[in-house]
Each structure stands twice: as structure tokens, then as C-alpha cells.
Amino acid sequence: xxxxxxxxxxxxxxxxxxxxxxxxxxxxxxxxxxxxxxxxxxxxxxxxxxxxxxxxxxxxxxxxxxxxxxxxxxxxxxxxxxxxxxxxxxxxxxxxxxxxxxxxxxxxxxxxxxxxxxxxxxxxxxxxxxxxxxxxxxxxxxxxxxxxxxxxxxxxxxxxxxxxxxxxxxxxxxxxxxxxxxxxxxxxxxxxxxxxxxxxxxxxxxxxxxxxxxxxxxxxxxxxxxxxxxxxxxxxxxxxxxxxxxxxxxxxxxxxxxxxxxxxxxxxxxxxxxxxxxxxxxxxxxxxxxxxxxxxxxxxxxxxxxxxxx
Amino acid sequence: xxxxxxxxxxxxxxxxxxxxxxxxxxxxxxxxxxxxxxxxxxxxxxxxxxxxxxxxxxxxxxxxxxxxxxxxxxxxxxxxxxxxxxxxxxxxxxxxxxxxxxxxxxxxxxxxxxxxxxxxxxxxxxxxxxxxxxxxxxxxxxxxxxxxxxxxxxxxxxxxxxxxxxxxxxxxxxxxxxxxxxxxxxxxxxxxxxxxxxxxxxxxxxxxxxxxxxxxxxxxxxxxxxxxxxxxxxxxxxxxxxxxxxxxxxxxxxxxxxxxxxxxxxxxxxxxxxxxxxxxxxxxxxxxxxxxxxxxxxxxxxxxxxxxxx
Numbered sequence: 001x002x003x004x005x006x007x008x009x010x011x012x013x014x015x016x017x018x019x020x021x022x023x024x025x026x027x028x029x030x031x032x033x034x035x036x037x038x039x040x041x042x043x044x045x046x047x048x049x050x051x052x053x054x055x056x057x058x059x060x061x062x063x064x065x066x067x068x069x070x071x072x073x074x075x076x077x078x079x080x081x082x083x084x085x086x087x088x089x090x091x092x093x094x095x096x097x098x099x100x101x102x103x104x105x106x107x108x109x110x111x112x113x114x115x116x117x118x119x120x121x122x123x124x125x126x127x128x129x130x131x132x133x134x135x136x137x138x139x140x141x142x143x144x145x146x147x148x149x150x151x152x153x154x155x156x157x158x159x160x161x162x163x164x165x166x167x168x169x170x171x172x173x174x175x176x177x178x179x180x181x182x183x184x185x186x187x188x189x190x191x192x193x194x195x196x197x198x199x200x201x202x203x204x205x206x207x208x209x210x211x212x213x214x215x216x217x218x219x220x221x222x223x224x225x226x227x228x229x230x231x232x233x234x235x236x237x238x239x240x241x242x243x244x245x246x247x248x249x250x251x252x253x254x255x256x257x258x259x260x261x262x263x264x265x266x267x268x269x270x271x272x273x274x275x276x277x278x279x280x281x282x283x284x285x286x287x288x289x290x291x292x293x294x295x296x297x298x299x300x301x302x303x304x305x306x307x308x309x310x
Numbered sequence: 311x312x313x314x315x316x317x318x319x320x321x322x323x324x325x326x327x328x329x330x331x332x333x334x335x336x337x338x339x340x341x342x343x344x345x346x347x348x349x350x351x352x353x354x355x356x357x358x359x360x361x362x363x364x365x366x367x368x369x370x371x372x373x374x375x376x377x378x379x380x381x382x383x384x385x386x387x388x389x390x391x392x393x394x395x396x397x398x399x400x401x402x403x404x405x406x407x408x409x410x411x412x413x414x415x416x417x418x419x420x421x422x423x424x425x426x427x428x429x430x431x432x433x434x435x436x437x438x439x440x441x442x443x444x445x446x447x448x449x450x451x452x453x454x455x456x457x458x459x460x461x462x463x464x465x466x467x468x469x470x471x472x473x474x475x476x477x478x479x480x481x482x483x484x485x486x487x488x489x490x491x492x493x494x495x496x497x498x499x500x501x502x503x504x505x506x507x508x509x510x511x512x513x514x515x516x517x518x519x520x521x522x523x524x525x526x527x528x529x530x531x532x533x534x535x536x537x538x539x540x541x542x543x544x545x546x547x548x549x550x551x552x553x554x555x556x557x558x559x560x561x562x563x564x565x566x567x568x569x570x571x572x573x574x575x576x577x578x579x580x581x582x583x584x585x586x587x588x589x590x591x592x593x594x595x596x597x598x599x600x601x602x603x604x605x606x607x608x609x610x611x612x613x614x615x616x617x618x619x620x
Contacts, residue, residue, distance in 0.1 A: 073594075130463060144561075146456055153440060153563025157599030164557040166478050168550075177556070177591050184478075240478075246487070247474040251454075251561070253463025281487050284383075289467030 002058060004066040004104075006045055007111070007303025010034055010086035013041075015048040016304035017056045017063070022122035024304060026056035038092045045094075046101050060102040067107045067310030068094060069114030069303045076156045079108045107310035113150040113159060114306030115296070116143025119258055121309045123297040128256045132248050133296055134161060135260035136241070139174065140182040144252070150310075162186065166243060184240040187216035187263055190233075194219040197233045204229035216263050238270050242277035245293065249282040253289040260296035267295060312368060314376040314414075316355055317421070317613025320344055320396035323351075325358040326614035327366045327373070332432035334614060336366035348402045355404075356411050370412040377417045377620030378404060379424030379613045386466050386620075389418045417620035423460040423469060424616030425606070426453025429568055431619045433607040438566045442558050443606055444471060445570035446551070449484065450492040454562070460620075472496065476553060494550040497526040497573055500543075504529045507543045514539035526573050548580050552587035555603065559592040563599040570606035577605060 002025070007014040009032060016027035028051045030044055049066070053059060072084025079095025081087070095106040109117075116133035119125040125133075129148040135141040142161025144151040152158050162182030163175050170179030171189075183189055191214050198207040205227035211218060219237075222230035245257055263270065275293050282288040298305060312335070317324040319342060326337035338361045340354055359376070363369060370376075382394025389405025391397070405416040419427075426443035429435040435443075439458040445451040452471025454461040462468050472492030473485050480489030481499075493499055501524050508517040515537035521528060529547075532540035555567055573580065585603050592598040608615060 142561075146461060147459075149457075151456060151562070154565050154599045154601065155563065157594070158561060158563030160560040160593045163560040163593045164474070165476060165553060168476050168553050175593050176595060243475060243478050250470040250473040251452075251468060252461070253465065253468030255464050283470045283473045283485050284467070285486060289464045291464065 001064040002056070002062055003308040004049055004052070004063050005304035005306070005308030006049070006066065006068045007114075007307055008032070008045070008068055008070045008087070009111075009303075010071060013045055013048055014300075014304055015045070015052045016301075016308065017052055017058060018305060018308045022118075022305050022309060024301060026052050027304065028052040028055065032087070034087045038087070038089050038094075039097075041087070042092075042094055042097050046098060049098075049102065060104055063104055065105045065107060065310070066098060066102060067109070067114070067307035068098075069109060069111040069307040070094070071111055074108050074110050074156050076107070076109050076150075076152060079106065081108070082155075109150055109307075109310055110143075110152065110156065110159075111303060112141040113143040113152055114310065115260060115298070115302040116145050116258075116306070117150055117309050118298050118302040118306030119296055120145050120148070122305050123302065124258055124294050125256050130252070130254045131256040131258065131291075132161070132252065132254045133258045133260055134244070135296075136185060136187055136263045137261045138186060138188055140186050140244075146252075161244070161248070164244070164247060166240065181240075181244040185237070185244055187261065189240070190216050190219065190237050190263070193233050193237060197229050201229045206230045206233075220266060220269075234270070235273065238273040239277060241270070242274040243281070245274060246278050246281045249278060249289060249291060254291050256292040256294070258294055258296040260302075264295040271295065311374040312366070312372055313618040314359055314362070314373050315614035315616070315618030316359070316376065316378045317424075317617055318342070318355070318378055318380045318397070319421075319613075320381060323355055323358055324610075324614055325355070325362045326611075326618065327362055327368060328615060328618045332428075332615050332619060334611060336362050337614060338362040338365065342397070344397045348397070348399050348404075349407070351397070352402075352404055352407050356408060359408075359412065370414055373414055375415045375417060375620070376408060376412060377419070377424070377617035378408075379419060379421040379617040380404070381421055384418050384420050384466050386417070386419050386460075386462060389416065391418070392465070419460055419617075419620055420453075420462065420466065420469075421613055422451040423453040423462055424620065425570065425608070425612040426455050426568075426616070427460055427619050428608050428612040428616030429606055430455050430458070432615050433612065434568055434604050435566050440562075440564045441566040441568065441601075442471070442562065442564045443568045443570055444554070445606075446495060446573045447497050447571045449498070450496050450554075456562075471554070471558070474554070474557060476550065491550075491554040495547070495554055497571065499550070500526050500529065500547050500573070503543050503547060507539050511539045516540045516543075530576060530579075544580070545583065548583040549587060551580070552584040553591070555584060556588050556591045559588060559599060559601060564601050566602045566604070568604055568606040570612075574605040581605065
């Protein structure tokens with residue numbers, strides 16, 4: 001049997017069919033056109049599913065289920081996208097609408113949860129039943145897998161891992177609170193820290209090479225050229241990431257923590273200091289329940305695979 | 311069918327038999343004598359079980375299972391107490407030893423986890439499948455119930471909720487890290503905050519009534535007499551508790567958070583400001599996944615009931 005996965009984004013809808021090993025056997029992508037009514041977008045999702053089934057030489061009857069990874073708050077139990085600002089969707093019963101068209105069960109979860117699930121079925125956490133995926137981007141996203149299943153909690157509102165405290169009453173966060181992990185460990189926060197360091201050290205190489213558009217990579221580029229100020233920004237940023245990882249270890253004792261998002265492409269350069277900090281600071285220190293800490297593997301395909309695995 | 315619960319403490323071993331409604335039908339308590347070899351303590355646990363079965367007019371064959379709530383780190387999968395300093399137990403296969411004597415399955419978990427489970431089967435969280443119990447005492451203990459089961463994570467090392475950050479690099483914690491929730495929200499921390507406030511405000515009523523032995527109640531007694539300094543200590547202490555609760559909401563979205571330990575006897579006086587802070591600060595604020603926040607109900611019986619429910 002096959003499964004269908006839909007990665008519903010604010011810009012594109014990516015649809016794929018996976019086989020029993022969660023390998024994508026066919027895929028197709030269409031623009032979301034999120035400015036349109038939800039019913040039109042869902043009709044396009046359905047058409048994309050038909051296209052991808054045709055590509056694979058299959059029909060819906062060959063598929064066990066369909067899954068959707070959506071941005072925003074999803075009510076997985078009832079198959080309803082409760083609130084997704086970048087789609088302008090509020091209380092959209094997307095599962096029911098696709099079930100009526102394809103007559104197979106349609107499941108729904110948040111895209112961050114799907115990415116975590118995908119890593120357990122086909123990525124860096126294959127076979128792992130208790131893990132957390134943390135994605136560093138504009139914000140800090142999280143997906144928690146407990147006992148092989150997504151843990152999203154009441155009204156699927158949990159795993160907002162970016163919004164646990166690092167510093168009570170610290171830096172302002174987009175969520176309205178102060179001191180959240182996201183305000184220190186997101187790529188956005190790294191860019192802020194890069195700017196602040198360049199301003200504080202105007203004669204540093206970092207300040208001199210500072211481009212018009214600063215990204216999460218800028219500080220790594222400066223460090224590559226031997227800049228000590230940039231190295232210090234990176235060192236401190238790794239502490240921010242690792243302090244949050246340590247909290248995850250103490251609270252949930254996952255077997256594995258995966259790091260996703262653009263920053264994770266820095267690989268061992270950031271993973272090594274993160275691992276060292278976790279081992280030094282978790283409960284029981286080096287005798288504690290230290291998880292495997294690695295970069296996520298699946299990148300763009302995580303959305304389709306995770307949705308298919310729902 | 312009945313079940314046997316053993317609450318193994320550093321001072322006493324409390325054994326009880328519960329019926330299908332988790333009501334204790336007979337119980338018996340003996341001193342632990344933790345200075346003795348583990349085998350002797352376990353022999354006494356067995357004798358206490360026999361005493362309590364006789365009291366109830368039952369035999370082990372009338373019981374479905376036996377459970378043990380132990381301090382320290384427990385390997386629930388293998389039934390081994392890995393490390394319990396106040397018992398001086400290291401790698402003690404307590405379950406196997408009692409199974410050989412009673413020929414029924416014997417389960418094991420940490421006492422904080424048992425207390426949480428007890429509240430779901432017979433206390434304030436009856437019927438609730440996703441909840442967290444936080445106990446404020448010398449430290450901050452936690453038990454997490456997900457999908458009706460204890461979540462303890464890898465090597466049963468999780469739910470060390472006291473050791474998640476409130477302030478990166480903040481107050482020193484007993485675990486070796488700085489800034490843990492426990493260093494702000496435990497009864498020990500409240501006593502420290504009480505002393506500091508009395509010292510900073512030597513003319514306050516709090517400073518004047520300060521007894522020889524300051525306890526977690528001292529500051530509440532001063533507030534009862536209208537002392538503003540004491541009121542401010544309590545206000546800030548509730549923020550510390552509530553900030554950690556808010557993290558639990560954002561990460562796990564439990565349906566309910568219960569507060570246990572001596573401080574919880576202050577009831578609405580601390581629960582009301584805690585609830586208000588959580589609603590103001592959780593993700594989505596007043597539209598967020600705000601759990602029911604209550605005091606735990608079972609007190610001393612939680613250990614026996616939770617162990618029996620394993």
C-alpha cells in the first residue's frame with residue numbers, strides 16, 4: 001500500500017506518494033494562491049493529488065491514507081485547521097473536504113510535527129520512538145515524538161518549544177512574552193546578535209565585512225576569516241541553543257534531539273559545542289540521559305513524508 | 311481484582327492494597343532502616359505486603375499486580391532502582407526479588423511519577439490523560455502523564471522538571487547548573503527569598519516576626535498580618551511558579567497542571583495569581599491552551615495509590 005502526503009505551505013503545495021518504506025515515488029507541486037478562498041485552495045490540493053497519483057500509475061484506492069502538514073494551529077482530532085495566518089484559514093475542515101473527494105482517511109497535523117515524524121520514519125531518527133526535532137529559522141519550531149507518535153497536547157497546541165523560557169523577563173519575543181528561547185536561539189536572534197557585536201566592535205572584521213543584508217550565515221563567514229568577535233557570537237549562540245536542549249533532556253529525556261533549519265547546515269561546527277554543553281549541564285551531567293544530537297536529514301521532503309506518515 | 315502499592319521512602323515503607331476504584335482497603339507501614347543491606351529492606355517490604363494482605367483478608371493471588379514507588383532514578387523497564395542516595399541503593403533489582411516471592415508482576419517507578427499517576431486514577435485529575443504534577447518541597451519534583459501513562463523518557467530519567475531553566479546563568483542549583491526553576495520555585499528558594507527580603511527591609515513586620523526556624527509558611531504568616539514586604543515576596547514567588555507552568559503549557563499543552571507539596575496548602579491565595587499569569591503569558595495568551603490549574607488532592611496516600619496503578 002501507498003500513502004499520500006501533502007505539505008501545505010503559504011507559497012506552495014507539495015504533494016507526494018510514498019511507498020511502504022516512505023520513499024517518495026512521485027511528487028508534484030503547485031502554487032498555493034493563499035489569497036483565494038480556502039475551498040479553491042483545497043480543490044487545487046485535490047487536483048495535485050490526482051496529478052501525482054497519475055504520475056505514479058496509482059489510484060486513491062491503492063493508498064491507505066492521506067496526510068496534510070499545515071502551518072498554524074491544527075485540530076488533529078477533528079481534522080480542522082484552526083488558525084493559519086499565512087493561509088488566512090480559520091476553522092477550515094480540510095480533512096473532511098478531501099475525504100469526500102477521495103474516500104480514504106485524511107489526517108492533519110502541524111508542519112513542525114510532521115517534520116519530526118518524518119525523521120523517525122525515514123530520516124536521522126529512524127526507529128527512534130522518543131525524540132524532539134528543533135528547527136531554527138525565523139522562529140524556533142519544535143516537534144515532539146513520544147512512543148512513536150506526535151505529542152501535540154490539548155487542542156494540538158503543544159510543542160511550541162520556541163516559547164519556553166531561557167531568561168525570565170529577558171529579550172522581547174514575538175509571542176508577547178519576554179525571554180523565550182526563540183528570542184535567543186532563532187536565526188532572527190542570531191542576526192540581531194551579529195549586528196550588536198558588529199556595532200560594539202566597529203574595528204572587527206565582522207563589522208568590516210558586514211553585508212547590506214545580514215543573514216544567519218554572515219557571522220560564520222566572518223569566523224571563517226578568523227574573526228574573534230564572530231567566533232564569540234557563535235560560541236554564545238551555541239550556548240543558547242544548548243541551554244534549551246538541556247531543558248528538553250531534563251524534562252523529556254528523549255533518545256535523540258535533531259536540529260533542523262538553515263543553521264543546521266553548519267554541522268559539527270555547532271553540534272560539537274552543543275553536545276559538550278548538554279553533557280556538562282544536564283541533570284546527572286555526563287552520567288545523565290544524554291541523547292544523540294544530530295542534524296535533521298530530510299530537508300524539503302520532510303513535509304511530504306511526515307504528512308504521509310500521519 | 312486488587313492491586314498492591316508500596317511507597318518506598320527513606321524513612322518509612324508504606325504498603326497498601328487498593329480495590330478496583332483505587333480505594334485503599336488496608337495499609338501498613340514499617341520503618342525502612344535504610345542503613346541495612348537492600349536485601350533486608352526488601353525482605354521487610356515483602357513481610358509488610360503479607361501483613362497488609364492478611365489485614366485485607368486476601369492473598370497475593372487475589373491481586374493483579376504490585377507496584378513500587380521509589381526515590382531516585384528507576385529503570386522501570388527492567389525493574390531496577392538504578393540510584394537512590396537516601397536508600398543507599400545502586401542497581402537493585404527490586405522487582406525481580408519481589409516477583410520471586412509473590413509470583414505476580416511487580417512494577418517500579420519514581421515516587422514523583424507515582425504521585426502524578428495517582429492523581430489521575432483517584433485524585434484531582436481523575437479521567438485526565440494528559441497532565442503534569444509539580445511538587446514544591448526541598449526541590450521541585452515533577453511527574454508527566456501523557457496518554458494516560460507516565461512519561462519518563464530514556465532510562466526513566468525525564469520529568470526532572472525542577473531542572474529546566476528560569477534564568478540562564480541565574481541562581482546556583484543543587485544539580486550543578488545555574489538558573490534552574492527549582493532554584494526559584496522550591497520551598498527552599500522561598501525560604502531564601504524570605505530571608506533576603508527580611509534583611510533588605512529590617513523595619514518590616516516580616517523582619518520583626520522572623521522566627522528562629524524559617525519555613526515556607528513564615529512569609530504567609532507575615533502577609534496575614536498585613537506586611538507589604540511579605541506580600542511582595544509572595545507575589546514574586548507566584549511569578550516564579552507560574553513562569554514554569556507557562557513553559558509546561560507551551561511545550562506540552564497538558565489538560566491539567568496540579569500543584570503539590572506543603573505550599574499547595576495555601577490554595578487559592580497562590581493558585582489565583584498563578585492562573586492569571588499563565589493566561590497572560592502562554593502562547594496565544596487567553597486564547598491559548600490554558601489548562602486547569604489546581605492543588606493536588608491525595609497527599610500521603612498518593613504514593614501507595616500511584617504505585618498500585620503502575
